[in-house]
Amino acid sequence: MEVSSLPISASQRAKLLSAGYTSLSSLSSVSPSRLAQDLKISENEAAEILKIASRRSGLEKIETGSHPIMNGAQTAWEMLHEEESSICITTSCSDLDEILGGGIRCKEVTEIGGVPGIGKTQLGIQLAVNVQIPADYGGVGGKAIYIDTEGSFMVERALQIAEACYEDMVEYNSLLRKDSVAAYQVDKQPKDFLENIFYFRVCTYTEQIAVINYLEKFVSEHKDIKVVVIDSITFHFRQDFEDMALRTRLLSGMALKLMKLAKKFNLAVVLLNQVTTKYNEGSFQLTLALGDSWAHASTNRIILYWNGNERYAYIDKSPSLRSASAPYAVTGRGIRNSASNSKRVKLM
Known part of the structure; x- marks a missing residue:
């Protein structure tokens, strides 16, 4: 209660x-x-x-009653079948999708972290658009919630990515017609993608807690929600906190609610995280913010990093995926496969 x-x-x-x-x-x-x-x-x-x-x-x-009401036990076979039939949201980068087993999985909490400018927000916006790809095109056909703690969400960029997604569906239709296969009707327009992204701007950690507490009610009223993106989970918890025990308790409470939300409504929760430095074996190393205890808050943890001028994603932690890396690019059309001449360029 x-x-x-x-x-x-x-x-x-x-x-x-x-x-x-x-x-x-x-x-x-x-x-x-x-x-x-x-x-x-x-x-x-x-x-x-x-x-x-x-x-x-x-x-x-x-x-x-005096005894707690428990759900019936689930067999390991049922769990395996459930995992194999779980739906994924494509990242629009086939190399990244391949190491993720098809994309970002529903029913799981996925943490994505990296240095500024690596493309965390770009990936978050891409997922908010891609979750809406209809089932006829291999998508989920859902809607998105985007919780913005930093003010980094750009609606113009979301429109760019939506337009590219629409163009990809039109191109897919033309390929089907060439192969004499019945094509699908492209019902979604770019503006329709924007209408299905529910945006929350939060400016304090108390607002962030309030929104997360409200999510279960909101999602129950909007049954098609299939991804919740929080950009970033850390921002308001890296400042003005002298009581670290309080911070740990607040973060643990949020993590539990988000895990429960993902399972109950069969949706993906994506937590974007910042990086910090950690002193280890005589040197400072980059690590994701909020410390080692926070690492248990997510099912999967993906670290984005630069390798020369090329962006890479590395699966740092997952119970079902092996550790692997894949290159990706941030382009004018969104997240895509990396090209050999991928450079650090400003998109807008």
Whole structure:
């Protein structure tokens, strides 16, 4: 049960959510003094909140019975069949799709990180467009949510990529006609791609938590959502945080909600991440932000990097994919296969 259902004041609810206490279970093991410190309220007020939460938690147990309600067990064979039949969202780069087993998988959380200018946002926008490719063209036929924490989403760039996607579908149709195969009707126009990208701009970490808490309700009302892109997951958590325990608790809560969302609605969650430096064996090395503990928040982790003038993607972590690298390019048409003369060029 969410803390938003507690019969307390709006300011108290806001303080709880800001401090990372989003569910009754998160309040079950905290002391009044610790809660008072986290919420910057008196110990008496904190004790009263915990008392109300305890009563509400007890009522919930009575209503649902003393034993937790568990879903039936799933066999390993069923899990394998489910994994083999899972749908993927193409990246528009066949080399990258190949090492990913077809693209970005639904029902999983995929973290993509790299240095500035490597193409993280470009890839995020590409996925928001590609998720809409109809099933007739080998796509998912879904819609996208784009959560922008940095202000880096460019609608003009999204239109460019949508126009290229539309042109690719028209070209595919003409090839079918040449081969005397019945062609499909191209119903989507470039503007239709933009209409199916739901954009959220968040300016603080509290707004970010609020939007992620709202996602389950939003997705349940928009059944066709098949990808959620967060660009970037880290931005608001790399500043103004003296209490690292609070930051860890907030991030863990977000990660759990996103994993649950991906599984429940059979959609892909894509977390774009920044890089930082880490001192290791006498030298500083680039690593993804938020530390080693955050690495467990995603199913797959992909690191984007430069190799000379060429961009590469490397599968750093995945339970089902082997570690491998693939070159890719950021072009005027979006993410594509790399060409030997791929250079660091400004697109717009």
